[in-house]
Structure formats: structure tokens, C-alpha cells
Amino acid sequence: MAYNDKILDHYNNPRNVGTLDRNSERVGTGIVGAPECGDVMKLQIMIDDHENIVDAKFKTFGCGSAIASSSLATEWIKGRTLDEALEIKNTDIVRELALPPVKIHCSVLAEDAIKAAITDLKAKRAARPTGAVAATAAK
Amino acid sequence: MRRVYLDNNATTPVDPQVLDAMLPYFREKFGNAASRSHAFGWEAEEAVENARQQVAAVLGAEAKEIIWTSGASESNNIAIKGVAEKYAEKGRHIITQITEHKAVIDPCKYLEQHGCRVTFLPVDKYGRIDLQQLAAAIKDDTVLVSIMHGNNEIGTLQPVGEIGKLCKQRGVLFHTDGCQTFGKVPIDVNEMGIDLLSLSGHKIHGPKGVGALYVRRKRPRVICEAIIHGGGHERNMRSGTLNVPGIVGLGTAAELCRLHMDTEPARLAALRDRLWTALSSQLDNAILNGHATDRTPSNLNVSFAYVEGESLMMGINDIAVSSGSACTSASLEPSYVLKALGVGDELAHSSIRFSVGRFNTEADIDYTAERVVTAVRKLRAMSPLYEMAQEGVDLTKVEWAHP
Numbered sequence: 001m002a003y004n005d006k007i008l009d010h011y012n013n014p015r016n017v018g019t020l021d022r023n024s025e026r027v028g029t030g031i032v033g034a035p036e037c038g039d040v041m042k043l044q045i046m047i048d049d050h051e052n053i054v055d056a057k058f059k060t061f062g063c064g065s066a067i068a069s070s071s072l073a074t075e076w077i078k079g080r081t082l083d084e085a086l087e088i089k090n091t092d093i094v095r096e097l098a099l100p101p102v103k104i105h106c107s108v109l110a111e112d113a114i115k116a117a118i119t120d121l122k123a124k125r126a127a128r129p130t131g132a133v134a135a136t137a138a139k
Numbered sequence: 140m141r142r143v144y145l146d147n148n149a150t151t152p153v154d155p156q157v158l159d160a161m162l163p164y165f166r167e168k169f170g171n172a173a174s175r176s177h178a179f180g181w182e183a184e185e186a187v188e189n190a191r192q193q194v195a196a197v198l199g200a201e202a203k204e205i206i207w208t209s210g211a212s213e214s215n216n217i218a219i220k221g222v223a224e225k226y227a228e229k230g231r232h233i234i235t236q237i238t239e240h241k242a243v244i245d246p247c248k249y250l251e252q253h254g255c256r257v258t259f260l261p262v263d264k265y266g267r268i269d270l271q272q273l274a275a276a277i278k279d280d281t282v283l284v285s286i287m288h289g290n291n292e293i294g295t296l297q298p299v300g301e302i303g304k305l306c307k308q309r310g311v312l313f314h315t316d317g318c319q320t321f322g323k324v325p326i327d328v329n330e331m332g333i334d335l336l337s338l339s340g341h342k343i344h345g346p347k348g349v350g351a352l353y354v355r356r357k358r359p360r361v362i363c364e365a366i367i368h369g370g371g372h373e374r375n376m377r378s379g380t381l382n383v384p385g386i387v388g389l390g391t392a393a394e395l396c397r398l399h400m401d402t403e404p405a406r407l408a409a410l411r412d413r414l415w416t417a418l419s420s421q422l423d424n425a426i427l428n429g430h431a432t433d434r435t436p437s438n439l440n441v442s443f444a445y446v447e448g449e450s451l452m453m454g455i456n457d458i459a460v461s462s463g464s465a466c467t468s469a470s471l472e473p474s475y476v477l478k479a480l481g482v483g484d485e486l487a488h489s490s491i492r493f494s495v496g497r498f499n500t501e502a503d504i505d506y507t508a509e510r511v512v513t514a515v516r517k518l519r520a521m522s523p524l525y526e527m528a529q530e531g532v533d534l535t536k537v538e539w540a541h542p
Contacts, residue, residue, distance in 0.1 A: 003453065008453075011453055011454075014521060017521045033540070034539035035483075035484070036483065061445060061523055061525075062450065064449065066447075066450075
């Protein structure tokens with residue numbers, strides 16, 4: 001399959017490859033896909049006090065389209081609030097990268113990865129003892 | 140840009156000597172080999188018979204035992220469907236195995252839908268069948284055993300000599316798909332007890348669109364019912380005006396293989412081993428698929444764990460290879476051959492087939508190794524699986540979130 005320039009660009013110069021501290025209260029981690037399916041995406045987000053996404057990192061095992069989809073996703077979510085990040089749809093990724101039908105599942109996975117990271121972050125913060133941050137701040 | 144072709148198990152470039160031999164048969168020697176009434180036909184017929192001799196010589200066969208076809212797929216179809224129909228009164232059971240090429244599997248499945256019983260034997264982790272299982276599978280109504288000589292994806296060689304011997308003892312015909320071994324691995328149809336053998340021109344630096352089927356004429360005399368009727372060419376087993384330039388090309392290509400049989404397969408195997416040594420010494424978790432030694436000299440199949448095959452091919456896009464990854468096919472299923480070996484789906488997705496040919500050099504191999512090592516390291520640096528494995532996570536115990 002011949003790839004278009006946008007996919008090749010993300011493949012050759014992937015944005016935001018890396019790892020954030022998964023134990024940080026400000027970091028949410030989403031891991032979606034499965035090795036036996038040929039795609040695994042790990043997408044991480046870091047927020048500031050106002051729930052703005054200030055950093056995003058990814059690592060992906062998968063084809064060029066999967067790498068490009070996750071690279072693009074990290075690029076798009078940086079600077080957004082959590083609610084704004086949830087507005088990203090896989091069809092937006094399909095359109096931007098001009099993914100062929102056989103690669104649409106890569107964009108679905110990227111959308112799922114964003115959602116999984118946000119879900120993880122929210123669950124982590126909900127589980128936090130009430131007032132813990134305030135108490136820490138008071139010290 | 141430098142380009143390296145390492146997909147010689149898919150097809151090979153035509154040898155210039157082959158092309159030179161073919162050209163007169165497109166130009167002045169254009170006759171129909173079946174025209175018995177003039178010199179144009181005679182010279183075409185002479186060329187066809189010479190090529191028949193050249194192909195037969197590689198197999199230790201008689202020239203008359205060679206039937207021209209359009210390629211190995213057609214040869215496999217004639218052998219399997221032709222025998223099944225011709226010997227239907229004797230029995231309707233066929234034995235093959237699960238890592239065959241689709242050109243064997245699909246005719247067998249077709250026959251299953253038309254009243255035949257087919258046994259698909261499993262293979263071990265190297266891709267070889269178990270001879271005792273084969274012996275046990277042969278029943279009174281078994282008419283044909285079809286087991287390939289060398290596998291196209293993983294290169295594993297089946298013990299055809301022993302299979303042939305077993306089939307002789309049990310009075311069953313033995314067909315082998317030899318298109319990955321013809322001209323590269325020594326074959327003697329009499330010593331090996333082979334009754335039918337499929338081969339192809341374009342796998343041995345001959346042209347595409349031409350192949351042959353060896354059909355034994357003595358002890359026993361084998362006859363295949365034709366699939367294509369009309370004119371009774373090729374001992375009534377394959378009608379149609381002969382592709383004279385293609386046949387001349389196949390004959391010349393076979394002759395070149397025979398002349399260099401003492402040196403060229405060893406040279407190919409040395410290139411293959413040079414590549415494997417370079418890759419396995421520089422990369423951890425590079426896993427050889429197939430058998431370490433009982434394999435075709437041209438084939439190297441490696442799974443680079445934690446890296447998906449198609450993304451690796453993108454990273455080495457000036458080198459032509461193929462992958463067992465699902466992403467290279469429309470089916471989204473990884474290679475059925477690797478799965479049959481018990482290679483996990485994740486490693487099947489990570490597999491790359493490198494296959495060397497006559498025009499590859501050591502410089503090609505060294506360049507390829509360097510490019511592959513660089514690409515694998517880059518992709519592992521962005522692989523969540525590699526990261527988890529480095530952290531000591533057992534990937535088989537992770538509960539993956541299936542989309």
C-alpha cells in the first residue's frame with residue numbers, strides 16, 4: 001500500500017513519542033488494542049489545575065496508519081480541555097490523514113485511546129481522598 | 140535512491156540470458172508448435188521439445204513427463220482436481236497439510252464441496268508434517284497425497300523422499316508443489332518417489348505466465364483429467380496453443396539452474412545466513428520462523444518482537460520484502476502459515492520474509508541489515524510493548540482492552 005505524505009510525515013517524524021509519569025495525579029494513561037490484533041496504543045495526557053491538557057505522549061505498536069493516528073491525536077489534544085479533547089472523533093482523524101477504509105480501525109483506536117486516558121485520569125482523581133489536595137496545599 | 144530486491148520468493152527478475160533466448164520466439168520464430176505442415180511450426184516445436192528436455196533434466200525425469208501450463212497455480216489445480224476426477228472410482232480421499240499455498244488448499248476445498256474427503260495434516264513448530272500422522276491418515280480410499288516441497292513463507296522443507304516412499308508402499312499418488320525448490324534444491328523424482336510436481340518459471344528468473352507439471356509415465360503411469368479442453372495438447376491433459384517464448388524462457392531458466400546447481404544454492408544460503416547473523420547479533424528478540432537448517436536456500440523469515448511488520452516495511456521502504464502481518468492484506472488476519480506453526484498472532488504480525496535471489500550481493504545484505512536494525516530500534520523506542528517488556532511486564536498476562 002502506498003502511503004500519502006501526511007501519514008509518511010507522522011511516521012518519519014512522530015510527534016510526542018514518549019512516556020509521562022503514570023503515577024502522577026495529573027497524568028492519565030490509556031492503553032487500547034491488543035498485540036494479537038496487531039495494534040496497541042498507549043496515550044498519556046497531563047493536565048494543569050484548570051483541566052487543560054498541557055502535555056501528551058504516545059507509544060504505538062502498529063502499522064504506519066496507527067502510528068500516524070496516535071501521533072496526530074497527541075498533537076490535537078495538547079492545549080485543549082478534557083471536554084474539548086473528548087470532542088475529537090475518529091472521522092476527524094480519517095479525514096485529516098485520508099485513511100483508506102481498511103485503516104479506519106486505526107483512527108477508532110486513537111479516539112478510544114484519548115477517551116481511555118481521560119477516563120483513567122478522572123477515575124484517579126475521583127478516588128483521591130476528599131480535600132487531599134487542599135490539605136497538601138495548606139501545609 | 141538505492142533499491143534492494145529481497146522478495147525473490149514472490150517473483151524474480153528475468154535473467155538477461157533467458158530474455159535473449161526468448162526474443163527470437165516473439166519475432167521471426169513466431170510459429171505455432173502445433174503447426175505440423177511448415178517450418179515455422181517445426182522450429183517452434185523443436186524449441187518446445189528442447190525446453191521440455193531442459194526442465195526434465197533438473198528433475199531426473201523424461202521429457203515426455205513434462206506438461207506445460209500457465210504457472211504453478213494451474214499445475215497444482217491440474218494435479219489435484221485432475222487426479223481426483225480421474226481416480227474417483229478408486230477413492231475420493233485426499234491428504235494435504237495446512238501450510239500449503241492457497242493454490243493447493245483452495246482446489247482441495249473445492250473438491251470437498253464436490254464429494255471428496257480431504258485431510259489437512261497439522262505441522263510442528265518448524266512447519267513439518269509428522270510421517271506417522273501421514274501414514275495413519277492414508278485409508279483405502281486415499282488417492283492422492285499433496286505435500287509441498289519448500290514452503291513459500293517460511294522456507295521449511297518437507298521430507299519429500301520419505302513421503303514418496305510411504306506413498307509408494309501404500310499405493311497412493313504423491314504430488315508436491317515444487318515451485319519454491321525447483322532449480323534451488325536437488326530433486327530426483329525417481330529417488331524421491333514423486334508422481335506429480337508443480338513448478339513455475341518466474342520463481343527461477345524465468346518469465347511469468349509459464350509453468351509446468353511433471354506427470355509420471357511409468358510405475359505407475361499417471362493421468363490427470365484435463366481442466367482445459369480443446370485440441371488435446373500436452374497428452375490431453377492441458378489444451379491450448381503453447382506459449383512458445385515463455386516455454387523457451389522456462390527451459391533456459393531451468394538449464395541455468397542445473398548448470399549452477401553446485402554453486403548457486405550454496406551462495407544463496409550464504410547470503411541468507413549472512414543476513415540472519417547480522418540481524419540476530421545486533422537485535423534482541425529477533426526470532427527465526429521455520430526450520431534453522433531444513434529450509435530453502437533463499438528464504439529467511441524473522442519476527443522482530445514488539446514491532447509491527449508493516450510499520451517496519453515502511454521504515455525500510457527502499458528494500459522489497461514481504462510480511463506476515465495482517466496489515467499487508469485486506470483480510471486483517473495474520474499469516475495462516477505462521478499461525479499453523481503455533482507462532483502467536485502478535486509475532487505473526489511482526490514477521491518479515493526476506494528472500495534472496497541470483498542478483499543479490501553481499502553489499503545488498505549488509506545494507507539491508509543496517510537499515511532493518513535502525514528501523515527496528517526506532518520502532519521499538521515508540522513501542523508500548525517493548526517498554527512494558529523492558530519493565531518486566533509479562534505481555535501474555537496483560538488483559539488487553541479489545542476495541
